[in-house]
Amino acid sequence: MTTAMEFVLRSALIGIGATLVMDLWAALLRRLGVSSLDFALLGRWIGHLPRGRLIHVSIAGTPAVRGERLIGWSAHYSIGMAFSALLLATFGLEWARAPTLLPALLIGVVTVLAPWLVLQPALGAGVASSRTARPVFNSVKSLITHTVFGFGLFVAARVLAFLLPATR
Secondary structure, eight states: OOHHHHHHHHHHHHHHHHHHHHHHHHHHHHHTTOOOOOHHHHHHHHHHGGGTOOOOSOGGGSOOOTTHHHHHHHHHHHHHHHHHHHHHHHHHHHHHHSOOHHHHHHHHHHTTHHIIIIIHHHHTSOGGGTTSSOHHHHHHHHHHHHHHHHHHHHHHHHHHHHHSOOOO
């Protein structure tokens, strides 16, 4: 396997695994009564991008787009794979072949900047949820969720390192 193929494979599988860990965390929170982003709304936002609409006053009040749930979930997992690629681009394939916790947690924490600075403002929630009823709670929840994603990056990388050991 070429280095480029290994990079793509590990990025995809680690990203999928980490996103799954984050989704399990969100499911646990929902069972405890703590809501999280409905990925149909992410899909709705993406669905309005080709129409020239980047920022919404309230994405919930924006007309639905066909297939928004599938679009949102696909984007959610694609973003997880992209963040995994960022981890591997930053710390290298050697990290993925013998993962350690700190780099994965660091990338997980850094990725919270995407919802705080891009997605939440674009959906109408403001920077770091500043336009919501509980901005501090929502921002801390996002930080914890992305830290869980970082832990998921580590766990997924460890599992993959076991299943696909280095051939070099």
